Every structure is written in C-alpha cells, then in structure tokens.
Amino acid sequence: MKHLNRRHFLGAGLLLGASALLGKETPEKPIAVPQEYTPPIIAFPEKKPMVTISDRPPLLKSSKGREIFTQAITPNDEFFVRWHLPDIPTHIDLNEFRLEVKGSVNTPLSLSVDDLKSKFEPAEVTAVLQCGGNSRKYYAVTGQATHGVQWDHGAMGCAVWKGVKLKDILNRAGVKESATWVGFNGLEKPAMDETPDFFREMEIAEALEDQIIVAYSMNGEDLPYLNGFPIRLVIPGHFSDSWVKMLSEIMVMDTYRKSFFMDVAYTVPDNDCECVVSGSDFEYKRKPIAAMKVKSVIGYPSSNSVIKKGSKVKISGVAFDQGKGIKEVMISLDGGKSWSAAKLGQDFGKFAFRPWSFEWEAKTKGDFTIMARAINRIGNIQPMPDEIGWNAGGYQYNAVDNVSVKIV
Amino acid sequence: MKKLLLLSLLIASTLFAQVDKPIEMPYVEYPIESGDHDEVVQQYCLICHSFGYILNQGKKSRPYWKGTVQKMVNEFKAPISKEDQQMIVNYLVKHYGYETQSNQSGH
Numbered sequence: 273m274k275h276l277n278r279r280h281f282l283g284a285g286l287l288l289g290a291s292a293l294l295g296k297e298t299p300e301k302p303i304a305v306p307q308e309y310t311p312p313i314i315a316f317p318e319k320k321p322m323v324t325i326s327d328r329p330p331l332l333k334s335s336k337g338r339e340i341f342t343q344a345i346t347p348n349d350e351f352f353v354r355w356h357l358p359d360i361p362t363h364i365d366l367n368e369f370r371l372e373v374k375g376s377v378n379t380p381l382s383l384s385v386d387d388l389k390s391k392f393e394p395a396e397v398t399a400v401l402q403c404g405g406n407s408r409k410y411y412a413v414t415g416q417a418t419h420g421v422q423w424d425h426g427a428m429g430c431a432v433w434k435g436v437k438l439k440d441i442l443n444r445a446g447v448k449e450s451a452t453w454v455g456f457n458g459l460e461k462p463a464m465d466e467t468p469d470f471f472r473e474m475e476i477a478e479a480l481e482d483q484i485i486v487a488y489s490m491n492g493e494d495l496p497y498l499n500g501f502p503i504r505l506v507i508p509g510h511f512s513d514s515w516v517k518m519l520s521e522i523m524v525m526d527t528y529r530k531s532f533f534m535d536v537a538y539t540v541p542d543n544d545c546e547c548v549v550s551g552s553d554f555e556y557k558r559k560p561i562a563a564m565k566v567k568s569v570i571g572y573p574s575s576n577s578v579i580k581k582g583s584k585v586k587i588s589g590v591a592f593d594q595g596k597g598i599k600e601v602m603i604s605l606d607g608g609k610s611w612s613a614a615k616l617g618q619d620f621g622k623f624a625f626r627p628w629s630f631e632w633e634a635k636t637k638g639d640f641t642i643m644a645r646a647i648n649r650i651g652n653i654q655p656m657p658d659e660i661g662w663n664a665g666g667y668q669y670n671a672v673d674n675v676s677v678k679i680v
Numbered sequence: 681m682k683k684l685l686l687l688s689l690l691i692a693s694t695l696f697a698q699v700d701k702p703i704e705m706p707y708v709e710y711p712i713e714s715g716d717h718d719e720v721v722q723q724y725c726l727i728c729h730s731f732g733y734i735l736n737q738g739k740k741s742r743p744y745w746k747g748t749v750q751k752m753v754n755e756f757k758a759p760i761s762k763e764d765q766q767m768i769v770n771y772l773v774k775h776y777g778y779e780t781q782s783n784q785s786g787h
Binding site: 308309311312314315316317318324325326327328329330331357358362363409412417419420421422462463464466467468497532536 | 701702703704705706707708727728729730732733735736737738740744748755756757758759
C-alpha cells in the first residue's frame with residue numbers, strides 16, 4: 273500500500289473540508305492503544321434489545337452478533353437500523369400520510385398507503401438490505417482504519433418486501449420525455465435547516481427497471497417504525513443508501529440535483545477496483561456506490577468459540593451478491609490452503625441471503641481459522657482480506673470472512 | 681445504566697402502538713469524558729446526533745478529527761467559531777484519538 277505525506281493530506285482536508293474525501297493516512301503509531309467502545313443494549317419500539325450505536329438518529333444492530341446470520345430471513349424485531357438525520361416523526365397518521373409524485377410528470381400523484389395497496393398490482397421480493405459501510409471495521413485488520421461507524425457485519429439483513437413496483441407508480445404519473453433523473457426524499461429531517469436533506473437520486477432508466485419496489489410490508493407485517501414505516505424504497509441488489517425510509521416524495525427531474533449525500537457521502541473512486549491505488553482518496557473522480565459485491569458471512573461459530581474435540585460442528589452462514597445468484601460457497605479450515613464446498617440451502621431468490629452449511633468434525637486439538645468464500649454465477653469471487661482494494665470511507669467491504677476457534 | 685434499563689422497560693410495554701400513538705424513543709446517555717472544555721463539545725456536537733457517532737469511530741488521528749469537525753461546519757452547517765473548532769479538535773484528539781509521531785517526512 274502506498275503512503276502519503278502529511279502535508280498533502282492536510283492540504284486536501286482544508287481544500288475540501290470533507291473528511292469523507294480525505295486520503296489514506298500515513299500508517300501512524302498510536303500513542304494510546306486504540307480501545308473499542310462497547311455500546312449499550314437497549315430495546316427500541318418494536319425491536320428486541322439491540323446494540324445501540326446511536327440513539328439519535330437511531331443506529332442499531334442485533335445483539336446476537338454473527339448468530340443472526342444463521343437465518344436466511346432476518347426477523348423484523350432484530351433487523352438493523354440506520355438513519356442519518358435526527359428529526360424523525362414519532363407518529364404517522366395513515367389518514368394523512370401521502371406519497372407525493374411530482375416534477376416532470378403528466379399527472380402529479382398524491383398516494384395514501386391505502387391507494388398503494390388497493391390501486392396497484394402488488395409485487396414481492398426477498399432481498400438483502402446492506403449498509404454501504406457494513407463490515408468496514410475489517411479494513412483495519414489488513415490496512416488502514418477507515419472513516420465512519422466501525423460496523424462489524426451487523427449492518428445487514430434480509431427480508432421479504434412487499435409493495436408496489438416503482439415503475440408502475442411512475443407510469444401512472446406519466447414521466448415526461450424530458451425527465452432524466454428521479455429524486456427520493458423521506459420524512460427524516462435535519463436538526464438545522466441548513467443541513468442538507470438525505471436526498472437520493474437515480475437515473476430514470478434505472479427507476480423504470482422492473483425489480484425496484486415501494487414496500488409497505490416487511491416479512492408479512494407493516495414495516496417497523498425504525499425500518500421506515502409506512503413505506504420505503506427497496507432496490508434489490510443495491511447497497512441500502514438509496515432505500516429511502518418513510519418515503520414521502522418522488523421527484524421526477526430534468527436535471528441532476530447536486531447534493532451532499534449523493535456527491536460526497538457514499539462515493540468511491542471511479543476506477544476499476546473502486547479503490548485507492550496510490551495517493552489519497554480525494555484525488556479520484558467519485559462515483560456513488562451502487563451494486564453490492566459478492567459476500568459471505570459466517571453465522572456460526574463465532575470467533576473465540578471453544579469446541580470440544582470430537583464434536584460435530586455445523587458451520588453455517590449466508591451468502592449473497594448483486595443479484596446474479598450464488599454459485600458456490602467454499603470453506604477453508606487451514607488458513608486458505610485448501611477449500612471444500614459448503615452445502616447451499618434453500619434458494620429464496622437471487623437477491624436474498626443464500627443460506628449455507630458445512631459439517632466439520634473437530635478431530636484435532638488446536639487453533640483453527642474457519643474461512644468462507646463465495647463465488648457468484650458470473651464468476652465474481654470474494655477477495656482475500658489482504659487483497660481487498662481500500663477506500664477511505666470504508667465502503668463495500670467483501671473480503672473472505674473468517675473466525676478463529678479453539679478445539680480442546 | 682439503571683436509568684437506561686428502566687427506560688427500556690417502559691418502552692417495551694408501548695411496543696405495537698405505532699399508528700394510534702406516537703412511539704417513544706429511548707434516550708441514551710453516552711459517556712463523555714470531562715475536562716479540556718468538554719462543555720464546548722457538548723454545546724455543539726450533540727445538536728445533530730448523539731455522542732455515539734464519536735465513540736463508535738474508534739480512536740482517530742488529529743487530521744481525522746480536524747477534517748471531521750470541518751465537515752460538520754462546511755457541509756452540515758454546524759455554527760461553530762474557528763476558536764471553538766480548535767478547542768473541540770484538541771479535546772477529541774486527547775480523549776478519542778492520538779497524536780501522530782512527528783518524525784515522518786513531508787512536514
């Protein structure tokens with residue numbers, strides 16, 4: 273990895289004033305040993321007690337750690353939560369709530385949740401919702417720590433989403449010829465008027481693709497409040513930064529609107545590896561993160577498990593990608609020298625978690641590192657941890673997952 | 681901690697009332713190291729988000745904290761004077777960060 277001198281780094285920071293764009297820092301020798309803060313575990317409305325990274329805005333992850341990924345469908349009351357702005361309505365009256373569809377359309381619409389349920393064809397998809405910064409703390413294992421909340425694998429889940437196809441809504445409104453972009457906004461608002469809204473944009477061609485839905489149901493129930501009640505955008509195969517929660521406005525536009533959360537946040541270098549090859553991240557032309565990358569996560573066992581010699585261990589977890597479908601998950605028990613195929617479980621669709629398992633008889637005492645590596649149907653394979661391309665925001669981490677266990 | 685637990689018990693009982701009644705969000709008192717003008721940090725850094733945002737970054741370098749405070753001001757419009765920004769950066773580096781060794785090239 274290339275290093276960067278300090279003057280250069282500071283200059284970049286002053287110029288842009290945006291730490292998301294700052295470069296990879298020179299490897300530094302901390303004077304204090306970095307200590308990890310352990311957030312409290314607290315029950316929020318409609319949620320089991322969850323690890324509360326922040327209460328305002330709420331950032332929650334399951335208190336079960338990896339174990340939540342032994343299931344292909346994540347329960348609503350344990351599904352991770354990630355908002356951006358602090359002012360979230362604590363009450364939504366469905367009689368008053370409307371989704372406004374406006375801008376470059378022939379007929380602006382103002383739709384209640386009831387309208388969505390009764391006046392449109394329902395659509396359903398089982399899809400993984402994963403934060404762009406999920407697993408970012410693991411970048412620090414092989415390289416430099418990245419910026420942002422140091423998530424382990426907890427910022428993801430998979431649910432059955434039901435709602436209305438976005439294209440059906442757009443076609444009902446009638447998109448004008450001149451339209452090029454569609455903007456999405458929800459009811460979360462900043463504490464100060466001057467702070468930019470969490471406004472997300474999508475090219476019109478993408479917005480008209482078949483698989484995107486405006487969901488009013490999650491795993492057969494209303495969406496939990498904290499997952500975006502009453503409706504949110506679902507973009508199967510894509511990172512969740514544009515899955516706008518409490519979706520209240522769809523704005524069809526003739527021109528792209530510049531906005532902090534599109535242009536600066538959630539962006540990576542616009543090159544083939546989407547990573548910093550040399551110099552600093554800010555020097556690169558940016559592109560927003562979009563399609564997810566093939567990934568598998570071990571649900572069981574968790575790291576530092578102690579296993580009795582002779583036990584049969586069912587190693588299990590989930591794998592997913594951008595929607596091409598998982599072809600194979602390989603397991604290694606010898607630090608990546610040899611690999612054997614795991615058994616793939618039920619197929620919930622190409623955007624869903626694919627559960628997998630591997631029977632292991634723990635015959636020899638000692639320390640073992642279990643690794644899981646997924647390959648999708650178009651041959652995308654997870655990089656090894658020391659091969660993954662680095663970016664300052666810590667986005668899109670998908671290196672081979674591993675846990676260490678002890679056989680006694 | 682006791683306060684937190686009590687709160688969460690209260691909340692649990694009002695769980696599924698989302699449509700009729702406002703939900704009640706628990707309030708978490710994140711620990712904030714005192715001293716070195718923590719009052720300035722508390723005045724500004726809790727306006728838009730909890731202290732959890734700061735605690736869950738892990739220890740960070742001075743350039744990181746400087747860049748982050750600048751981002752709060754320039755991008756998110758936090759109304760913090762230059763002088764207070766400097767005080768906050770010093771506080772963050774001391775309690776939630778580290779100074780880098782100065783024997784590197786390029787200074």
